[in-house]
Amino acid sequence: MKNTIYYFIFILFFCSCKESFLELKPNQSIAVPTSLKDFEALLDNYSDMNTSSALVLGELSTDDYYLAEADWNQLANAFERNGYRWEPNIYEGSQCRGWNASYLTILYANVVLEGVSQIERDSKNALQWDRVKGAALFFRAWRFFQLAQIFCDDYDEQSASTKLGIPLKLTSDINETIRRATISEVYNRIVSDLEEALTHLPSVAISVTRPSKGAAYALLSRVYLQMKKYELALVTSNLYLSDFDNLVDYNNINPINDFSFPIIYNGNGITEQPLLDQMLSTRTFSYFFIDTVLLSSYDEHDLRPQVYFNHDNGHTQFVGSYNGYQSLNSFPATDEIYLIKAECLARQGEETEALNTLNILLGKRYETGTYIIKTIENTPNVLAEVIKERRKELVFRGVRWSDLRRFRTDSQFASILERKIGSTSYRLSPDQERLYTWPIPDNVIALSNIEQNPR
Secondary structure, three states: OOHHHHHHHHHHHHHHHHHEEEEEEEEOOOOOOOOOHHHHHOOOOOOOOOOOOHHHHHHHOOEEEEEHHHHHOOOOOOHHHHHHHHHHHHHOOOOOOHHHHHHHHHHHHHHHHHOOOOOOOOOOOOOOHHHHHHHHHHHHHHHHHHHHHHOOOOOOOOOOOOOOOEOOOOOEEEEEEEEEEHHHHHHHHHHHHHHHHOOOOOOOOOOOOOOHHHHHHHHHHHHHHOOOHHHHHHHHHHHHOOOOOOOOOHHHHHOOOOOOOOOOOOOOOOOOOOOOOEEOOOOOOOOOOOOOHHHHOOOOOOOOOHHHHEOOOOOEEEOOOOOOOOOOOOOOOOHHHHHHHHHHHOOOHHHHHHHHHHHHHHHHOOOOOOOOOOOOOOOHHHHHHHHHHHHHHHHOOHHHHHHHHHOOOOOOOOOOEEEEOEEEEEOOOOOOHHOOOOOOOHHHHHHHHHOOOOO
């Protein structure tokens, strides 16, 4: 096992963290993890394993919100200002915190996987050994998936084996040659890590900060949906819902609270949430305006607008995070799995069953006694109805940017995005493929010489 200082050196080399890292001196007193207890403690480091989700980078570029010129001018970070406008130059020489945080988590996962491989699994340690290995595989897959949504082109079966994805760092070796895997290799690794994790993870975790089989099935469902492998997404969504089908009834949520949902306490969250996750914090989502088309899409008796949004001095604050506070949770919850199942059923022509699935969800989202059951007779386009509800339900959950990419070549669901700052208008159309993929951070390109995404 390498000395812990080597891990810091890797982050410096690959992610080029702040210059102060250059001043780090080897500290021989730093403990080197060697036991299952050590490795589990490393994975239980909430601030590195469960926070700073890179999916917020995609959220910055979506059409669910807009900023007033004065608020946009107050954004201090280049990636927020330029991500909002879909600019070719995102970073302006600054670093990408989402990239850095993701590869730090991946590094920790690799350290754990290498360490566990040196410990014999026996009857005394089997439960902990499995739990630790499964969690490390899970966290690595989750971070690879986040990065793929931002720094890879959208998955397409015809081109995935030739287009470049992200670097797949699978060891803690700082001397390993860095290269960009293909998109196919990236997604295959995500799937294989999750499938292996499922053989080790417990059915239920003792804390919502730890992964479980349910969390792995939920993530696999999202992954397969993004790969447009709808049959597999349906299978995994059913596996998840067979044990975790609880939905929160929004009639029981008090919208008068500062934040609608109960705060995470003692490692436990609401029943819909299989894993606690925090997106990277940004100034953008402190105060903003909700897209008027999105707001007008909610029916009169739909509880989601009052549960999700709070209006203050003309701005809109999102108060509907399942974390119960300001941070946004980008991990798939039970409501998303219902929507994935409904979409897959609709795409396979099982429209009645798709509507039945959708009705279960929406029955918990409307004022009691007001929801009108959707049927084939009153729903002319079932798939379109599911996609519409997907946007209304999963606001600021880290999926809208992925959906915009997934639908970019689908004439029925492709969107044209528009912004205006002062007198300047900005536009993102489906044919502007390059702007749907963020550039690799400039400092990473300079240090590793890997190929840059065209922008």
